[in-house]
Amino acid sequence: MNRFAELLDRLAYEPGRNNKIKLLVAYFRDTEDPDRGYALAALTGALSFKHAKPGLIRDLITERADPVLFGYSYDYVGDLSETVALMWPKAELPGHNNPPPPTLTDVVTTLRTLGKAELPAQLARWLDELDETGRWALLKLVTGAMRIGISARLAKTAAAALGDKDPHEIELMWPGLSPPYLDLFAWLEGRGDKPVNRDPTPFRPVMLAHAIEDSDFANLDAADFSAEWKWDGIRVQAVSGRDERGHIQARLYSRTGEDITGSFPDLAPSLHLPGAIDGELLVLRDGRVQTFNVLQQRLNRKVVSPKLIKEFPIHLRAYDLLGDDETDLRELPFTERRAHLERFVAKLDDPRIDLSPTVPFASWDELAAARADPKSAGAGDDADAVEGVMLKRRDAPYLPGRPKGPWWKWKRDPHIIDAVLMYAQRGHGKRSSYYSDYTFGVWTSGENGGDELVPVGKAYFGFTDEELLQIDRFVRRNTTEKFGPVRHVVHEPDQGLVLEVAFEGLQRSPRHKSGVAMRFPRISRLRWDKPPREADRLETLERLLMSMTGN
Amino acid sequence: MRPQDILMPVPAGLCCKPGGFHIDPVRPVERALITHGHSDHARPGHGAVLATQETLDMMRLRYGDDFAGSTQAIAYGEEIRLGDVTVSFHPAGHVLGSAQIAVTCKDTRIVASGDYKDARDPTCAPFELVPCDVFITEATFGLPVFRHGDAAGEVSKLLASVKLFPERAHLVGAYSLGKAQRVIALLREAGYDAPIYLHGAMEKITYYYQERGIPLGELRPARGVKKADLAGTITLAPPSATSDVWTRRFPDPVTAFASGWMRVRARARQGGVELPLVISDHADWDGLTATIAATGAGEIWVTHGQEDALVHWCKTKGLAARPLDLVGYGDEDEGETAALTGEANGGETTA
Ligand SMILES: [Zn+2]
Numbered sequence: 062m063n064r065f066a067e068l069l070d071r072l073a074y075e076p077g078r079n080n081k082i083k084l085l086v087a088y089f090r091d092t093e094d095p096d097r098g099y100a101l102a103a104l105t106g107a108l109s110f111k112h113a114k115p116g117l118i119r120d121l122i123t124e125r126a127d128p129v130l131f132g133y134s135y136d137y138v139g140d141l142s143e144t145v146a147l148m149w150p151k152a153e154l155p156g157h158n159n160p161p162p163p164t165l166t167d168v169v170t171t172l173r174t175l176g177k178a179e180l181p182a183q184l185a186r187w188l189d190e191l192d193e194t195g196r197w198a199l200l201k202l203v204t205g206a207m208r209i210g211i212s213a214r215l216a217k218t219a220a221a222a223l224g225d226k227d228p229h230e231i232e233l234m235w236p237g238l239s240p241p242y243l244d245l246f247a248w249l250e251g252r253g254d255k256p257v258n259r260d261p262t263p264f265r266p267v268m269l270a271h272a273i274e275d276s277d278f279a280n281l282d283a284a285d286f287s288a289e290w291k292w293d294g295i296r297v298q299a300v301s302g303r304d305e306r307g308h309i310q311a312r313l314y315s316r317t318g319e320d321i322t323g324s325f326p327d328l329a330p331s332l333h334l335p336g337a338i339d340g341e342l343l344v345l346r347d348g349r350v351q352t353f354n355v356l357q358q359r360l361n362r363k364v365v366s367p368k369l370i371k372e373f374p375i376h377l378r379a380y381d382l383l384g385d386d387e388t389d390l391r392e393l394p395f396t397e398r399r400a401h402l403e404r405f406v407a408k409l410d411d412p413r414i415d416l417s418p419t420v421p422f423a424s425w426d427e428l429a430a431a432r433a434d435p436k437s438a439g440a441g442d443d444a445d446a447v448e449g450v451m452l453k454r455r456d457a458p459y460l461p462g463r464p465k466g467p468w469w470k471w472k473r474d475p476h477i478i479d480a481v482l483m484y485a486q487r488g489h490g491k492r493s494s495y496y497s498d499y500t501f502g503v504w505t506s507g508e509n510g511g512d513e514l515v516p517v518g519k520a521y522f523g524f525t526d527e528e529l530l531q532i533d534r535f536v537r538r539n540t541t542e543k544f545g546p547v548r549h550v551v552h553e554p555d556q557g558l559v560l561e562v563a564f565e566g567l568q569r570s571p572r573h574k575s576g577v578a579m580r581f582p583r584i585s586r587l588r589w590d591k592p593p594r595e596a597d598r599l600e601t602l603e604r605l606l607m608s609m610t611g612n
Numbered sequence: 613m614r615p616q617d618i619l620m621p622v623p624a625g626l627c628c629k630p631g632g633f634h635i636d637p638v639r640p641v642e643r644a645l646i647t648h649g650h651s652d653h654a655r656p657g658h659g660a661v662l663a664t665q666e667t668l669d670m671m672r673l674r675y676g677d678d679f680a681g682s683t684q685a686i687a688y689g690e691e692i693r694l695g696d697v698t699v700s701f702h703p704a705g706h707v708l709g710s711a712q713i714a715v716t717c718k719d720t721r722i723v724a725s726g727d728y729k730d731a732r733d734p735t736c737a738p739f740e741l742v743p744c745d746v747f748i749t750e751a752t753f754g755l756p757v758f759r760h761g762d763a764a765g766e767v768s769k770l771l772a773s774v775k776l777f778p779e780r781a782h783l784v785g786a787y788s789l790g791k792a793q794r795v796i797a798l799l800r801e802a803g804y805d806a807p808i809y810l811h812g813a814m815e816k817i818t819y820y821y822q823e824r825g826i827p828l829g830e831l832r833p834a835r836g837v838k839k840a841d842l843a844g845t846i847t848l849a850p851p852s853a854t855s856d857v858w859t860r861r862f863p864d865p866v867t868a869f870a871s872g873w874m875r876v877r878a879r880a881r882q883g884g885v886e887l888p889l890v891i892s893d894h895a896d897w898d899g900l901t902a903t904i905a906a907t908g909a910g911e912i913w914v915t916h917g918q919e920d921a922l923v924h925w926c927k928t929k930g931l932a933a934r935p936l937d938l939v940g941y942g943d944e945d946e947g948e949t950a951a952l953t954g955e956a957n958g959g960e961t962t963a
């Protein structure tokens with residue numbers, strides 16, 4: 062691991078392409094199998110395991126270091142993994158027989174199978190054993206935040222250079238290869254035959270999305286992206302190809318490349334055209350997508366009985382096409398792959414496989430509204446199985462790993478607070494006769510010692526038509542003052558209306574009296590049952606803000 | 613007598629009223645005691661200067677013969693009475709001739725340590741621990757993220773790179789007083805015996821080190837050497853020169869920088885460094901905290917650097933501690949650092 066870390070460290074500072082290749086070749090030459098193979102996998106994005114959350118890393122350090130010193134250090138360094146790597150206290154290991162630092166192979170193979178509960182202790186052990194650079198690389202690797210500054214293509218080029226081969230040869234055989242690439246290195250070093258991609262149904266490393274943050278939107282242009290629903294199913298890759306005798310073979314892979322064909326014998330016959338579909342595995346009953354809970358009952362079964370197949374009919378909702386027969390489509394921009402996919406699915410013409418529809422939008426606000434209410438934005442009765450939206454750059458190729466920028470996931474996991482309705486304003490268009498824009502507030506300590514409400518946001522959707530009527534009636538009957546189109550609505554500890562407000566994010570805002578601003582707030586429920594005094598306090602939002610910006 | 617009656621910070625620097633002198637004054641004063649030759653500590657124009665022979669020599673090299681009204685050399689360990697106090701100089705392990713200054717008045721001893729490091733350095737006398745009541749410590753690397761590790765390991769990184777890129781020149785940015793000579797000495801210890809090239813600004817001070825008996829092997833000026841002949845060589849240069857047109861005389865140079873700041877990636881990237889080498893002239897966090905504890909001082913005054921974190925640490929150990937607001941330190945070779953890091957606030961230092 063230390064050796065690999067050194068390589069990453071050096072690559073990060075070296076600007077020259079040829080010099081990078083030279084560094085890589087030297088590493089491949091001087092490093093044994095299988096370590097160099099796993100390194101090649103890490104560099105090409107072919108490694109996959111569940112990533113650790115930054116919170117876990119933070120917990121590890123706060124258990125071991127003075128929080129004040131950690132704070133000063135983090136402020137100075139500006140990167141959590143690096144701060145922890147640098148200030149990790151030297152382990153006081155008993156005796157002189159300190160374990161050797163873990164190899165990259167140790168780390169990769171352990172992470173593959175390690176349970177979530179065992180991760181913190183294992184990480185701590187490794188951090189004790191590694192040096193500063195090793196710790197840094199380890200933390201970047203386990204949090205999935207490794208930015209190496211080289212492309213998969215460059216890593217393959219360097220591997221080719223090790224054996225004086227044409228990089229294109231490696232590209233062609235790549236889908237048939239898997240870490241730690243022992244056969245590849247044997248061939249490159251003249252010790253073995255050229256690996257042949259005999260597998261008619263190879264797995265292709267999948268492309269993953271980053272969770273989008275509020276601050277990301279400012280730098281993104283809605284016109285550059287296509288959106289589709291994020292289905293609450295299982296990401297799969299369905300691959301068909303012709304074997305040596307020309308017969309169609311079909312395989313279904315999990316997103317980590319695990320062969321799960323055997324669990325879904327009912328899907329295999331539908332994959333009757335050679336190609337590779339990236340899509341979501343769902344259970345459909347009478348054309349309606351079932352929730353993940355239903356799908357779950359089909360998973361991890363040792364025996365797939367006819368009864369199970371009948372009760373939980375499996376379905377593939379396709380959102381990308383990586384290969385069409387012999388043609389690799391991954392280098393094409395998303396819009397072109399999507400066109401290929403639409404033709405491919407039409408040609409398949411199979412009830413078990415359909416297209417994941419795109420969600421039309423012209424602005425982020427429009428998409429936010431669709432995401433908040435998929436039912437009326439096209440998902441219809443399948444809305445319960447939608448867990449957000451996916452954003453895909455129209456011009457992006459299919460890149461293995463989790464490149465930052467081309468794909469984003471925008472989950473529907475709103476934060477919820479109870480706030481008090483303070484002011485209401487008439488809406489526009491159809492709603493111009495209704496009070497449909499609401500300003501709401503939460504409690505904070507006032508200047509005179511008592512509590513007072515401070516406005517924290519405005520919402521104008523999220524409620525049903527029936528709820529709109531109810532709020533409108535409440536506003537008209539409880540107005541305390543009128544200012545043009547705005548009405549002040551009663552908001553006392555024992556009098557007023559509590560709104561459950563869902564929102565996506567929080568930001569500091571000097572423009573608001575409360576100092577915070579919500580992103581995409583909406584009314585999720587009316588809490589007629591709750592007295593205003595029991596609504597949330599500003600401190601709750603402050604804490605949330607800390608936890609959101611804290612790492 | 614209270615410690616602050618013996619030494620107190622004034623705009624000119626650390627002032628000792630009962631002794632009638634300033635330590636490392638930043639403005640011209642009547643009598644100055646100088647800890648070491650770095651330009652933020654050793655300035656010209658004082659009436660009388662008391663310092664080690666090496667520090668006086670370096671000031672002469674840098675500022676010319678009339679850099680002070682009069683000078684007096686003091687040996688490590690020698691005691692001199694000045695007014696109501698006794699002063700003595702002790703090795704600080706920072707650069708050749710660097711000293712901590714112990715000021716004793718009645719039964720109170722304050723040690724102004726200047727810049728110091730407790731790590732091994734073949735080019736200067738090792739840091740000497742001086743028990744005292746008040747210890748004045750620098751805090752250049754006063755954060756627990758700064759742990760400099762073994763300098764020899766960093767030098768082997770440099771040598772591995774030279775081996776990997778024999779067709780390229782390696783330029784090592786290093787402060788011309790102390791760091792450059794230490795890197796050269798470490799290269800020699802690692803068995804590198806090829807000639808090492810010097811930027812013009814390094815020559816005088818490096819030859820002075822050799823005169824003082826520090827073996828640095830064969831040194832050559834980089835000036836006038838043909839470009840092709842510099843392939844596979846190592847050249848020491850002031851940090852500012854490594855991003856200068858001066859580098860065009862070298863074949864596809866690898867830019868290294870030897871500094872404690874190289875521990876933090878953002879800092880190294882900011883300077884456009886391709887091969888950061890964590891080699892520091894200052895104590896790292898472990899060095900600072902171990903030294904503070906070992907002096908036995910009950911009161912710690914913290915100056916230039918990350919005072920807050922070190923003061924906090926002292927307090928958690930039950931030591932009285934406060935930041936000492938001295939201005940004007942930590943900007944040795946300010947121009948060099950500013951050029952390298954793009955910061956011109958003078959908050960940088962020899963490192
Ligand atoms: Zn200094």
